[in-house]
Amino acid sequence: MVAEIVSVGTELLLGQIVDTHAPVMARILAECGIGCTRRVTVGDNWDRLVRTLKEALDRADVLITIGGLGPTVDDLTRDAIAAALGDELETVPEVEARLREFFSSRGISWAESTARQAQKPTSAQLIDNPNGTAPGLFCQKNGKVVIALPGPKGEFDPMAYGPVKEHLSRLQGGGVIHSRVLRIVGMGESGVEEKVRHLMDAENPTVAPYAQTGEVHLRLTAKAANRDEASKMLDPVEAQIRDILGTMVYGIDGMTIEAAVIDMLRERGETVAVAESMTGGELGARLSSTSGSSSSFVGGAIVYTMAAKEAALGVDDHLLKEFGPVSEPVAIALARGAKERFGADYAIGITGNAGPTVDVDNKPVGLLYIAIATPYSIQCHEHRFRGIREDIRRRATQQALTQLRNLLLAVQ
Numbered sequence: 001m002v003a004e005i006v007s008v009g010t011e012l013l014l015g016q017i018v019d020t021h022a023p024v025m026a027r028i029l030a031e032c033g034i035g036c037t038r039r040v041t042v043g044d045n046w047d048r049l050v051r052t053l054k055e056a057l058d059r060a061d062v063l064i065t066i067g068g069l070g071p072t073v074d075d076l077t078r079d080a081i082a083a084a085l086g087d088e089l090e091t092v093p094e095v096e097a098r099l100r101e102f103f104s105s106r107g108i109s110w111a112e113s114t115a116r117q118a119q120k121p122t123s124a125q126l127i128d129n130p131n132g133t134a135p136g137l138f139c140q141k142n143g144k145v146v147i148a149l150p151g152p153k154g155e156f157d158p159m160a161y162g163p164v165k166e167h168l169s170r171l172q173g174g175g176v177i178h179s180r181v182l183r184i185v186g187m188g189e190s191g192v193e194e195k196v197r198h199l200m201d202a203e204n205p206t207v208a209p210y211a212q213t214g215e216v217h218l219r220l221t222a223k224a225a226n227r228d229e230a231s232k233m234l235d236p237v238e239a240q241i242r243d244i245l246g247t248m249v250y251g252i253d254g255m256t257i258e259a260a261v262i263d264m265l266r267e268r269g270e271t272v273a274v275a276e277s278m279t280g281g282e283l284g285a286r287l288s289s290t291s292g293s294s295s296s297f298v299g300g301a302i303v304y305t306m307a308a309k310e311a312a313l314g315v316d317d318h319l320l321k322e323f324g325p326v327s328e329p330v331a332i333a334l335a336r337g338a339k340e341r342f343g344a345d346y347a348i349g350i351t352g353n354a355g356p357t358v359d360v361d362n363k364p365v366g367l368l369y370i371a372i373a374t375p376y377s378i379q380c381h382e383h384r385f386r387g388i389r390e391d392i393r394r395r396a397t398q399q400a401l402t403q404l405r406n407l408l409l410a411v412q
């Protein structure tokens with residue numbers, strides 16, 4: 001059984017609001033064991049909406065629509081579902097009576113447009129909406145199921161997690177799809193794919209890689225009768241992958257590399273400080289974003305200009321002049337300065353050119369140096385990253401965290 005989700009609303013297409021409901025619906029479908037094969041957004045245009053619904057019904061067993069159930073002229077979903085299913089619209093007297101009472105009790109005059117909310121396609125059952133005026137729809141016709149949910153979050157969430165999830169789970173006979181994400185650093189997507197290629201042909205659980213900035217995620221997904229059973233099916237696959245990739249797997253699901261680093265430092269009772277030029281505070285922000293990071297993250301300095309590097313961290317003027325601010329000696333001096341001034345066990349110094357222009361220094365865009373001072377040594381790596389400014393800065397931050405993690409793994 002497969003489903004498609006159609007989000008309805010011109011404001012979604014214009015980018016004025018973000019479609020947060022469709023991912024919620026996709027997760028609910030997964031939890032009910034129904035594969036979601038397509039998500040579409042369509043504007044409030046009659047022809048395009050009806051065509052989109054018909055096409056989805058040709059492909060999928062279950063069609064879920066979000067939004068456009070209200071009383072205004074641009075709310076077309078109810079009528080469009082009737083048209084796509086070849087249904088008539090009929091008024092449900094109890095709903096109309098309830099709506100009339102609701103309006104009169106608030107002193108609002110009855111508009112004909114409101115009456116539309118009391119209508120339903122002939123093959124539909126109504127889904128109660130205790131938080132709004134427009135009920136949801138559950139239609140079953142010719143072996144297809146159509147479910148319509150309202151757009152406002154306060155109405156959508158309770159309906160989606162409540163009666164809609166129950167309907168879906170009943171349709172599917174109660175199965176679940178459960179995923180676990182293994183998070184990997186130190187190897188690119190194709191490298192990871194090559195190593196786990198033999199696991200990727202399996203159908204249940206499935207294994208699929210996704211490239212992220214400076215890391216790779218492997219999503220393991222199992223279908224089973226319930227979540228516990230699915231989770232048990234994922235365990236041996238996770239164990240196999242950990243055998244192959246070793247410490248490159250730094251965490252699962254919502255874990256981040258900065259949280260992994262902070263955890264390692266906390267266990268060792270050690271601390272880190274930062275000296276950031278090109279990343280402008282991004283590294284400190286990520287290290288401090290983990291709850292409980294204050295036991296391990298001491299602080300740092302954002303030292304953008306040459307003068308700031310000299311004044312705040314004592315980077316020698318002649319180093320800056322001789323090698324330029326984007327250089328290995330300056331990265332090392334930044335790390336050393338931060339370690340001394342902040343009294344940390346480890347300190348990371350980052351300097352580089354994130355572009356888009358070539359700096360005063362004449363160093364190429366994307367060239368950067370990351371130095372890490374440890375209790376025993378200082379090591380520095382040169383990197384060349386491509387991309388726009390934001391990408392280069394984000395990758396530099398990610399690389400610094402990975403580099404620190406590698407050092408901590410090497411010196412147990």
Ligand code: ATP
Pocket residue numbers: 007008009012017018019020021022066067068069070071072075134149150151152153
């Ligand atoms: P109403 O009765 O308020 O008209 P409706 O069912 O017709 O409800 P829409 O008119 O499509 O729904 O949307 C109403 C509001 O709901 C939007 O302005 C937006 O705030 C929110 N909304 C709609 N669709 C989505 C979505 N896919 N994701 C997040 N929010 C949404």
Ligand code: MG
Pocket residue numbers: 068069070071072074075151
């Ligand atoms: Mg509306």
